[in-house]
Amino acid sequence: MNGLIQTLSDILNNYGLRQEFAIRACFYSLAVLACIFGLGVVTLRNIFHCAISLAMTLFCIAGIYLFLNAEFLAAVQVLIYVGAIVTLFLFAIMLTAKIGDRSIRQTNKQVLASLAVSAAILSLFVSIIIGSPWKKAAADDTLRLGIGELGKALMSVYALPFEAISLILLAALVGAIVIGKAGK
Amino acid sequence: MMIPQSHFLILGAVLFALGLYGALTRRTAIGILMSIELVLNAANINLITFNRFLGSPDGLGQIFALFVIAIAAASAVVGLVLVIAVYRNMKTIFTDKINLMKW
Amino acid sequence: MSVSASIGYFLPELILAGAAIAVLIAGLFIRNKAVLGALCLAAIILSICNMPHSFQATGPLFSNMLINDSFSEFFKEITLLVMGLVILISIGYKPLDDESAGEYYFLLMSAAVAMMLAAASDNLIMIYISLEAISLISYILTAFLKHNRSSSEAALKYFLFGTLSTGVMLYGISFIYGLFGTTDLSAISSALLSSGVNGLAASVSLILIFAGLSFKCALIPFHMWVPDTYQGAPTPITAFLSAGPKAIGFAILIRIFLKNFFPMFPDWVDIVQAVSIITMTAGNILAINQEDIKRMLGYSSIAQAGYILIGFVVGTSLGIQAVMYYIIAYVLMNIGAFGCVILVFNSIKSDCIEEYSGLSRREPALAFCLTVFLLSLAGIPPLAGFFGKFMVFAAAIQSKYYMLAIAGVINSVLAVFYYVKVIKFMYLNDPRTSVKEPKPFPAKLAIIIALIGILVIGLFPVPFINWIGNSLL
Amino acid sequence: MVKYAHLIPLFPFIAFAINILFGRRLKKASAVISITASTISLAIAAVTYAGFLKGGGSYAVGRWLSFGGIPLDFGVTVDGLSCMMLMVVTIVGTLIQVYSVGYMHDDKRFSRFFAYLSLFMGSMLGLLLSDNFVMLYIFWEGVGLCSYLLISFWFERPAAAKAGMKAFITTRIGDTGLLIGILLLFFSAKTLYFRDLGHLGINDALLTVIALLIFCGAVGKSAQFPLHVWLPDAMEGPTPVSALIHAATMVAAGVYLVARTYGLFIAHHGALIWVAYIGAITALMAATIATVNNDIKRILAYSTISQLGLMMLALGVGGYEGGTFHLMTHAFFKALLFLCAGSVIHAVHTQDIFKMGGLLGKMKVTGWTFIIGSLAIAGVPPLSGFWSKDEMLSEILREGHPFLFAIAVITSLLTAFYMFRLIFVVLFGKPRSELHAHESPAVMTIPLAVLAVFSVFAGFFKPVKVEYFMLGVSMFIVIGGIGTAYVFYILGNKVLPASVRSKFSFLYKIILNKYYIDEIYEAALIRPCMSLAKFAASFDLRFVDGAVNLTAYLSMIAGRIQSWFDKYIVDGAVNMVANITWLCSAVFRRLQTGFIQNYILIAFLGLAIMILIKLIGGY
């Protein structure tokens, strides 16, 4: 992933911006984009547009992962989340047809209350995030976690959760089939 | 790393709040499901941020995030199947219509 | 203990997983609920038999993802007991048709594996994954009667509420990870002991985790899903929901809050004390004039969770013993009661309490069993419910929580109102219909097991107290 | 030979048990059983009396109860007073039982009547013998119970039932006073025995109160003012009952109690004065009412009250001898009078004296014994009444109470007057309505004769020296009373009753008897007595009787109010709690709206609050 950032910062350099400023600008733009699209998911009237804005949000988040040296995660995010889950939603939207048109009001009565609650919870979390001393590693961004170590860890230390996940997926699969299929 | 840790966490918190607001106000079950995806992603951002800034050798945060994505996929599947089942039985997925059982 | 070495001590879960797969495949060929049920029961009995073998090595397993202590062994045995009883009563449940029986039992067995994992997990990741597994499977099971409107509505509500709550818990776990740098509970507790608590963020994140777990144990304010889900879900699943996940929820609650995060005990104790009192009172008051018996038992299970919470809030070893004892009694009482509800439903096709009038004339034995379960839930001596309440109140009074004890005592009087109301209908009113359904044997067996369990635990609690005594944290 | 005294009450109790259990089969034989039982008691009483004369005394029988370390033994007192009363009660009791064989002949609950009679005999004898307050109180209540049972014997008649209850409750009020007295005595003097009442201290305030409370019991039982209202109503019972209980024995128990505890009264003049004045008031008031009354039995009832008043008056002034002597003689002639009245009623089946007349001709024995009885009660020498009344009057005079002496004289005068008014109206003159009177059967007349004999000779039991002055006074009383009655009823018998009721016939009277002495005499003496009598009668009916009924009515109202209070307030509170819980459960139920998003909102609201508390708590 260094390569990618490198090319990105070079492009910005050409415009005379320093590398550091470029990265920061890039991050904040992605963050803002993510929030806007997130807001879109939540407020757009047409459910179809919501699905699309969800996909865009997930893309931005994948981008942000890049900044956090989690390239594999970004790839997985794009592949599974945007590729699989959002398409799943689109299928679901198509199956439950007539909700697609624009006229139906999308939000119910308790808008004010939920706005208050989510704002309160947001402010609480932000005050905690700012206030508390997070455990910080001494060295800066020297540490790169390659995919190899990730795979080895997955197979050795985190083998049990890995198997448990397989159990969940199997159960979800079987369950979805049983409930989904038409039949008597 | 130029971008301080708290900014990432704040982004996570904002996404969490957005997801929560969406879950509380969307009238369609699918809308709620989408908002829930947002919440899960917020948690993922947190995990990966901590993993990056803690510099923990075994990348626990990233692995955990991986698991969360897998589980999110499973729950999305189950959620949508339930939505379809409800739609098949009650011909609507507007949550304020689904109140057969109350009091 | 490396992964490959610890496989040896993981036998019970493996047996169950194997059985789950076997039942799934057998379900394609054998279209008979009873046979498949028998297969699962065999698997459960087999795994119970070699439970002691797998507990030679006590200590962390799977690179300390799990911990193999007697506390988790106790809850594994509880899980197997619950699973056995649930399978027995679901054989007797008429609406469950035969051809999807295979999948049904598969889901039940995989839920069992997930619960045993949750009971033993010593790592926040493992806790989250196993809890999520239990939840997903119970969402599917709740919606199993796919052509029944209330079943799918219940499942959807349960799903939406559950996913959000576990989302909150995940958020809390991420904060804990941020604070302590690891998700391994033993590591965290040693860090806490050495460097002490670092203030607000830890306690808030603990509250977030508490939120997720209180969804599982149906405590106030995360209890709203209980009445609708209990009423809508197929009755064996309601029985399963009220017993299995709730017991495991309490196990994890104890493990995290009383074992690992014990130094932070004073931070959260008064909030949880308030939650306990409100849960008890709200559960009882709301249950008073319900018409549907499953919904009423839902509220009553919320109230019972309130009582169990008293033992938890106290935090002493007697408190934990009281919680574990109460859970045994609670599990038996609830599953027994739901078993009776199933049999009554088979004959009168309705869960409305008014329909129960005159049951003692039509089916005296069934009425007697339901009365014993209800009286035990109300806490009338010499049944197990009473001794559970007695232990919980004793723990409260021992550590001077007089307010809690008085609230608990007043609530047990409040509770009598609605338990006795059902008994009143059964014994004091005269019957409305005279239809009589032949009762399937396995369901009767489950009820008899629960009945004997309650009477024996109530009258001769000594062996059970010893069992709990040596399985403390 | 005094040792068998405690067996005396035993035989009547045995007779009672037999009659109650096998009454239905025995029928008439039950009378035989109870009569034999009382004769055996009579025999033992005689033996005891003889033994006493030779120097026997009271003795203890056995331990009954122990009050926290202080044992209470069941003993028997044998002294002059108790022996005398034993003889009186057994004699009169036996005779009355013989008499009632005839009187109650055709009653369908014959055996039960005799059972109650022997139960009464047993209790009365027990009362006389007991040597401590608790024993006395037990038999005291037993006697009260028998009077209740016998008064309301003919319970078909609602009046009898009401009278029985009234009797029991009024005496019960008196008994409560006695009970409190006993309690007080037990704790102040630590003893309940009569024998050590004498030397307990002089004029001690608390002991005076105790004496008064004990006297309160006597007032209830002997129908003294103000608790006398039940005796006239008690006449609803059969006449032998009135004779035995409400003339001779039970009512005398009050006087007997005062006599028995005389040691206490003597030492405390405060109490004694009260006894005297209550006695005086009762005597005078009852005598005046008797002169106006027209019912034969009620006249005798008021006369009994009056005589008891006299006895109390005598005892109150210190005349112990006279009082107790009159108690004995009174028992005989009053029983005789009641039995005669009974045989008259048995014959003519009415109690109103103005419907009778000229019965002497038809009922020879009853008539003459009636006259003997009246003579005795009026105090005509040499009959028993004269001796005891004379003794009392002299003692009152000797103790220096001129005002009380005057009242006693007036009362005796009135007694003579209304007795002979009764005699003249019932026995002499023309029959006022067509009555086919016939003499009562032998079984009734023999006891009359025997009692007449006793009335005559009872006076000689106690050697009494006669003072001439007192002899003169008695003669004046006798002549005055009987003469006035003679003038009023034999001569102008149409006049007096009419004038009492209507004024204008007054002129007719003056013309009839032409000499003015009568008018002056009447205006000076009779008219005030008449108005006093009428006032007393109405006063009694409206106020005192009313008072008793009023208390009953008030307590009924109090009961009803408290029952309402209990039902709505106390019970209401409990139901209110139940309703509140039901109400708030209905309210909270509405919270469960069925919308999933409401649930999630509430859940996260709770979470936000919890975190907020922690944040605020944290800082």
Add this chain to the structure above:
Amino acid sequence: MPFPLLTAITFMPLLAGIIILLVPKNRTGLIKGIATAATGIVLVLSILMLTGFDYNSSAMQFSENLSWIPQVNINYHLGVDGISIGLIFLTALLGFLACVGSYGIKERQKEYYFLYLLLNTGMLGTFLALDLFLFYVFWEVVLVPMYFLIGIWGGPRKEYAAIKFFIYTLAGSVFMLLSILALYFASQPHTFNMLELASGNCGVFAKGFQIIVFAGFYLGFAIKVPVFPFHTWLPDAHVEAPTPISVLLAGVLLKMGGYGFFRISYPILKDAAIYFALPFAILGLINIVYGAFVAMAQTDFKKMVAYSSVSHMGFVMLGLASMTITGFNGALLQMFNHGIITGGLFLLVGVLYDRAHTRDIDKFGGLGAKMPVYAGVLTVFTLASLGLPGLSGFVSEFMSLMGGFISFRLITAISVLGIVITAGYFLYMIQRVLLGPLNNAWTGISDINKRELFTLVPLMAVVIAIGVYPLMILNYQSAAIAKLIQDIGGLLL
């Protein structure tokens, strides 16, 4: 191991109950036989106990002590002494007679006799238990069968009365549980054993603590006695309960409250007992006078007898408050006598109800003529109840008053007023029922029959026997009462 007499007494009815469960529903004759035999054996065993009882020792006799739950130091500890022997004999006697009296019950007899025997076991156990936990378990075991007995075989408002009884008693006993737990944790070697707690060798409790614990026990016992503010369940329960059940309810259940004071509150919480002496006396006074007045205003026969029980139990409270040997003896004897007398009265009401199917006193009249034997028996029990000397009621009331007088002169004097009012309303009842002209509705009414008489004669015999010679019972209890008074430090009067 000597024959476990007390365990036999307690669990004989339960054993018979279980046997009855096995008998088919239609064999009512056999069921009745088993039930009567069981209660009969219990009566014989209790008489055996009476004879074997040693008068002048105040220690526990026939005691059995097995450990039940060692971890929490709960043992199965039974014993009997002067205080509880009278009440056990009373329970056995009434249990047997009421069982014979229940032959009148016609429907669902199998369930009836099972619940009846379960009730007997609960009652006997409560009087015999010496371990607080065991006491509490038996105390609660009585509740459930009582609820069903009132609820199923009761009168028109049976459901309301049954649930009211259940909730009322449970509310009280639940606070008692807290007090038991408080005592358990306050005692040094944590113990539930009443004798240990009373003997003081496991810690002397602070006065403030004692008062709170006493208040908890008071709530449980006062509701059962019943004392003034908590008595409203009694009339409803009595009016609606079938006759044999209201005999047991009045005869035995009311005594469990009083017995609780004697066995637990007074010996263990000495200072609190002394502290609460005056309020107890005042409550006793209110009970006597208030109960008597309200009884006077009743028209329903059973309700009147119920309120008379409230008034009579007032004497027990007065005797307890007096802290004297006479007062305590009087209170204990009053509980025994009241049980016998009110038991008899309720049986008599039942006799009348079976014939006339109404309990309204004003509807009767002049029955004395038509039912002479019944009239006689009713008069005896009424007179005993209003405290006529020579019958048992008087002795205990007299002793309670005597004891009360030592400590509270004015209060006792006022409560003597209660006796007059009692006489008033009982005789008013006799007058309305027995005396007066025969009400033509009851011309065909039949007199009392052999079976009913059989249930009443023994009670009448006991009433008269104790009335004439009270030492017969007092000897049993005087040693234990004397020791209790010494422990509390009451007046030795």
